[in-house]
Amino acid sequence: MKTPVPEPEIRKLNSGDLVYLNGTIITARDEAHKKALEMKKKGEDLPVDFKGVAVFHAGPIMRKEGEEWVTIAAGPTTSARMEMFEDEFIRLFRPAIIIGKGGMGDRTTKACKEYGCVYLAFTGGAALLGAKGVKKVKGVYWLEELGMPECLWVYEAENFGPMTVTIDAHGNNMTKQVMERVSKNKEELIKKLEEVD
Amino acid sequence: MKNLENIVEDTAVELLKRAANILQNDYVAALSEARQKTRGEIGRSELSNILKNIELAKETSQPICQDTGVVAFMLKLGDNFPIRSKLRKILENATRKATNEIPLRPNAVDLFRGNTKDNVGRHVPLIYIELVEGDDLEITALPKGGGSSNVAAHSMVTPGLGWKGIKQFVLESTARAGSLGCPPYFLGVGVGGGEDYCMFLAKKALLKPFGVRNEDPKVAKIEEELLEKINSLGIGVMGLGEGPTALDLHIEIAARHPASLPVGVVFSCWAFRHAKGRVSKEGKVVFEYA
């Protein structure tokens, strides 16, 4: 897939699909989500445009070599922390893709359906593989204020992935489905446990 | 010539580096076997990503995962090894050096002053010392990420529930951990001892050699049973429902108070990083793994 991804293409994806990404990926964690939403509320313009591109829940390790920024490690962080911001974020900024690990909740799932967005799970801990998928660093914003892990890094990605669609734009949330199944399996397994003598 | 203190420091730095950058062969083999056995495309793709990442780390001498955790050292201190109370200072220096050289992400946060920036803080690196016979100091470096540490679980199980209660708690804890600690997991379970000691036993259990079952056949059987049941939960690689949930599980037991049955469960993510080495009192160094 290549950003900017048009909405019809997003709506074609189904949970369980594997995806590689080319184009623009912008990192944003807790602080960046908060700041972006606050600025929008005050009517201020953001330094980046999230429309149609990918938001990446990650706090990467970057190094400056001469004038260029190089991505050393870029693995996903736990997305659950961004659940409190994400539906509003999707509504206001209209990204096509959210990338993270661990999945997200009902609010995000609803926003994905309503506005045509998907959540892609990237392998937790695979930070070097993530960095390998970054071809170029196109920009960095809020570095002074938020610091390296929390600021906005704008990446040009090439074959970033593979990632799994776990929330699609049809209301499916694979992580939630898996966890519901796990919970049922757990009850069954516990019922059959035996004492040891 | 280097003195013994320097040798211990350098050995600890080297162990942290090996642990952070290279996953031991047993675990890599277990992960590739899991990939072969996993039928689902998603589970296989996740395991391929993990294996590719492990290779990249080795090739480029970089940490496998950026979260190298709060640094910990498990020591076995021989009766005749001459350095004793100075070990903390030496290991603090080693941690600072490793943080700079590897580099490791600074993860030691002072409760009031924030990140110490060098991975050294009050009681950190964590140091566990066991006194043993002999002339050597054995060091195990264990950089363990926060994600899998956050899903650790502890319970004072009602003694009347016995092993059934213990098994239930392990299953519940794993189900609760879900995808949060980056499965497939390696588990350590500690039973008995006391409210704190069972957690220590769990960590000790985690570090036992891969695939080797408990010397007590009764405990060994429970290990096998739990591993099988955990894999029937269906969490799967990264919590996506395909492939293994756990690759190994060890139990360590201790006697207990008649009125209590303490249970600790410790998880490691797929990136189970640790390295062991030995320094003799003459300063000879042997590393356990390649």
Ligand code: SF4
């Ligand atoms: S749980 Fe392990 S693999 Fe996952 S982010 Fe933490 S240290 Fe890395």
